[in-house]
Amino acid sequence: MTANKAAALKERHDQRFINKETQTSAKYLRRLEELTGAPEGMEAFYDTLKRIYVDMQNADAEPGQKTIGTYCVMVPQELVYASGAMPVKLCSGNYTAFSVGDDITPRDACPLVKAVAGFKQTGLMPLYENCSMMVVPITCDCKKKITGMLSGSCDLMTMHIPAMRDDDDIDNYTDQLYELMARLEDVTGNRITYDTLSEGFRKVGYAQYELSEFIRLKKETPYLIRGSHAMAILNSSSYMDAEKWGKALHRVNRSLKKRSKQGQTVTSKKLPRILLTGSPTVFPNMKIPLLIEEMGGIVAGDETCMGERGMWDPAVITDDSFDGMMRALANRALRPCPCPTFADNSQRIFRLKQLIKDNEIQGVIYHVLRGCLVYDFEYKRIEEELGKLGIPVIRLESDYNEEDVEQLRIRIEAFIELIKLRQAPEKRTAVRKSF
């Protein structure tokens, strides 16, 4: 094949990839927009998801500001902001990139990692291509092996995530954060100082404060917002500056408070309240929350790391020296994280029970991405614990394609019907006005 022919062939393949990727993302965005009851102020989050996945542009960094790709919530955003750069989360939920990655990774690798491999292979996604550095915490075998595929494309740093969370582990993680600090300084050319780190804490702290308000409002019954809309808001935090995201969330919070005052709710019906937990739910792979809400349930709680877990726990500074702040970041990254990557995870059970109580959950959907062993391993224990509370739970395995949608729909519908049958006859507070 001549060079010209090869170039034309590649161009056609690339265009096909772009068309498919943008169509799928636009379809899921449309489904989110068409779901009734979205509060005022959602545009900023829809625009962000559209910008990244439909328009295929870079994250909304300031002119000249570098972006640093991260692959887990255990990389502290505060430190990245302190270097003057913007963190972006690169865990992927993309079906089109998955289909490319599927051909170059082992069959049993998880789809999230296959999608990342697919994007790297095509070189077409600005979010990935424009990163000045990527930080990959080694939390599972899939993450470990993906680093080999990513290396060479840009500056890459791996971080060792301990199996336990003893004081020695925190010391070790703090040392790794100092190493990350030095790497960030090299990449950005900026020094991280006490003042810039404090500013990083302030920025992230503001977003976390608005998130805590949002979570408080989200708990209200009758419901002020649907879980799928909440997940779109939380997903977009991966691609927005923390302060801009916090301000956009402030507008949503204002609209939710208005709803609460005026007695407006997303639906007049008493919908089965479901908690979604398990493997990460990354846009555009929103099929499970959307199916739950399209089939008549409501995602009242979400314990996934692209959701509430990602920003929930603030770093607590007990010693306000520079080292104290670094230790606070290490503590926050590891100690409260309920990710099953840790050996002992009684914390996750505790967190799930707390979410069930706080959100009056009636059933739990445990989502496992095919090949995600760390989450699958914990299912049995969680099923047993929830069984003791009389909370029904189902395990749903899914992949990054639409072939399993009908099967998922049938199972979710049956689960929702089961909850309706078990629903106690007592009525919830009267619903005053609904959309």
Ligand code: SF4
């Ligand atoms: S599932 Fe666990 S390892 Fe994966 S990104 Fe989330 S917190 Fe990190």
Ligand code: SF4
């Ligand atoms: S934790 Fe699960 S979803 Fe995340 S990279 Fe590992 S195997 Fe994939």
